[in-house]
Amino acid sequence: MVLTNVAVAxxxxxxxxxxxxxxxxxxxxxxLLSQAKL
Known part of the structure; x- marks a missing residue:
């Protein structure tokens, strides 16, 4: 159970x-695109 919980986490x-x-x-x-347009 603990291993499955760790795997899910x-x-x-x-x-x-x-x-x-x-x-x-x-x-x-x-x-970056907005800066390039300016």
């Missing part, structure tokens, strides 16, 4: 990290 944190990095990279790209 690691999986959810890694998925959240991937989503956060994806959102951050998109925001950074949008900021």
């Amino acid at each position: 690691i999986g959810t944190t890694s998925i959240l990290g991937i989503i956060a990095s994806y959102i951050a990279s998109r925001r950074i790209n949008e900021a």
Whole structure:
């Protein structure tokens, strides 16, 4: 039971990290594009 809980926790944190990095990279790209247009 403990091992499965740890595996689920690691999986959810890694998925959240991937989503956060994806959102951050998109925001950074949008900021760079807006600066380039200026």
